[in-house]
Amino acid sequence: MAYSIQNIKSNLTGGGARSALFKVTFDYPDGISAISGEKLQFLCKASQIPASTINKLEVDYMGRKVKLAGVRPEFADWTVTIINDEDFAIRNDLENWMNYMNGHVDNAQRVNPLDYKTTGKVTQLSKDGSKLREYNFKGIFPTEIAAIDLSWDSEDLEEFEVTFSVDWWEVAGQNYPKGNNGTS
Numbered sequence: 001m002a003y004s005i006q007n008i009k010s011n012l013t014g015g016g017a018r019s020a021l022f023k024v025t026f027d028y029p030d031g032i033s034a035i036s037g038e039k040l041q042f043l044c045k046a047s048q049i050p051a052s053t054i055n056k057l058e059v060d061y062m063g064r065k066v067k068l069a070g071v072r073p074e075f076a077d078w079t080v081t082i083i084n085d086e087d088f089a090i091r092n093d094l095e096n097w098m099n100y101m102n103g104h105v106d107n108a109q110r111v112n113p114l115d116y117k118t119t120g121k122v123t124q125l126s127k128d129g130s131k132l133r134e135y136n137f138k139g140i141f142p143t144e145i146a147a148i149d150l151s152w153d154s155e156d157l158e159e160f161e162v163t164f165s166v167d168w169w170e171v172a173g174q175n176y177p178k179g180n181n182g183t184s
Helices: 006-011 039-044 088-100
Strands: 022-026 044-046 058-061 063-071 080-082 118-125 131-145 159-165 168-172
Touching: 022 039, 039 080, 039 088, 044 088, 088 131
Parallel strands: none
Antiparallel strands: 022 118, 044 080, 058 063, 080 159, 118 131, 131 159, 131 168
16 A cells, blocks of 8 residues: 555545534532523633543453453533633632532532532534534532632733543544444
8 A cells, every 4th residue: 555645645535523612511519509601602712632541350361361341430520711801700610619518618518519510622623613513421420620820920811720530421423333322
């Protein structure tokens, strides 16, 4: 098989998925009066499509190791990077969410876990703006809102990372092999 630019071009019929074409959304729990609403999809500047991992089991057989598929380990945390606007709307809503789970002053958990876990999603977009795939994160809640660095010698926009715990995730927006519903 000859390697040529023509071969690459013929296999990238869509021109390649672009890492900058995405949006992030998540729901706040009931009881949090979220004012950031639609701002999140415009001010979330970085996220990830999650890794998919299955542990392997090794069985010794006559001096050799036979490898078998095991179970999925816990799902990795999901991290997003958010640009901070002067109204601090997104950060304020996230801080309220964390305070709703566990207060600063009394350090008491006030709610049932089912009350503070919600859903989030990363939507990969095509170059024409249509949805290619969605990764739906289930049972999420913030575990860390990172510090915002301040400095007199910087003109950069403020940004901060938020880390969410994830129960599991599912994929939507692809054709699955027969008999597979595409859930992870």
